[in-house]
Amino acid sequence: MPVFISYSRTDLDFVDRLAKNLVSERVHVWLDRWEMKVGDSLIDKIQSAIKSSDYLCVVLSKASVSSDWCRKELNSALMRELEEKRVVVLPVLLEDCEIPFFLKEKFYADFRNSFQSGFQDLKNALAHAATSSLGRFESADSDTDWGIDWGLFNGKFFFVRMTAVHIYKNYPFTLLAEIQLTCNDKATLRNQYFESAGLGWFHRETILEILWEFEEIRNLRILIEDNLPKQVVTVFKDANSKQEITISLSIRRLGMDTGQDTLYDFDFLIDGIRDDRENRVQQPTEEEKKKIIELIKRNPHGV
Structure with missing residues (x-):
């Protein structure tokens, strides 16, 4: 199933790089700017995408943790995680910020010092989603x-x-x-x-x-x-x-x-x-x- 990326528009350059690298690894990425068309219902489309995705990668930055919209996306995914009793949310740490309470005990892909190091950790976590063989x-x-x-x-x-x-x-x-x-x-x-x-x-x-x-x-x-x-x-x-x-x-x-x-x-x-x-x-x-x-x-x- 697709991997949904939750992020703040402030971090657009990083998210584009992340998404393109995931696609190059044959991971099916759901990114709002790639999927949304003029006239689509923003709430319905995103809610449907979160429900049908295997994972939600939440990009943690100062901008995203203060965003009401990102918080709603995260809460929806956390509810799925509780209901399905499996890992759904994968934190991606872009910079030092206040990590949401329900994510503090999770291991995160750390991109603060090295994109390649953080990407390798994320790729390992997404191995199932990327493997079709x-x-x-x-x-x-x-x-x-x-x-x-x-x-x-x-x-x-x-x-x-x-x-x-x-x-x-x-x-x-x-x-x-x-x-x-x-x-x-x-x-x-x-x-x-x-x-x-x-x-x-x-x-x-x-x-x-x-x-x-x-x-x-x-x-x-x-x-x-x-x-x-x-x-x-x-x-x-x-x-x-x-x-x-x-x-x-x-x-x-x-x-x-x-x-x-x-x-x-x-x-x-x-x-x-x-x-x-x-x-x-x-x-x-x-x-x-x-x-x-x-x-x-x-x-x-x-x-």
Whole structure:
């Protein structure tokens, strides 16, 4: 989910630098000047943003601690912290000032002497919000840990792979699932093209978008009868560009044998990872959008 930055307009230069550095680390930042449009309700928009954000970074300065508006934003976030029983508010100390009472016991990112030192502390605290390649989602009967990696298959073809472990609460076994999307030579060239422009992450997201939307693997269920891996392979083809992506889905059971068969639903895994990542995937900046459009216009490899 986005990271909301609460600040005083007096500290605008610092906040701009902070926000741009967070964006460069692929953190989804909610900043009022970036999000508000003419005619928007200021109170409604900000209240909604605070509710939907994972964290509120409050920039502490002489100006902000005396601001009624900043105090209201902070109080809203502190109420969420009490209700959800987790850390929501991350103090960012810009200069010596009177720290609000309810923040005095919190460790803060200290920017007073060094921007880089303070930013590193803040980045560490926001690691979850910035990481879209690892995660966990929960259901009534299981917890699922998942990870995404990528590279060259056989040193030649670009791939994106998801690995997940389903840990069941009432059963003495786990399920190990893997989904690999392997590009053909044309689609691998596409990856190299975007990678060379510093936009490799954008190419990976377009590959994952195929997985989210590919009807052929939706509602796919596999019967697990023993401890051996079960696999299904299909191919996504783009007739215009001649790009192909081979999608391999495999599942196996680990742990104790209950003597019962298990019907595995890949939709559960695909939807779970997609939803878990959704608000942690940074959207392209305006500059990146222009760069992407320019790359597509050049279109040397059927991008």
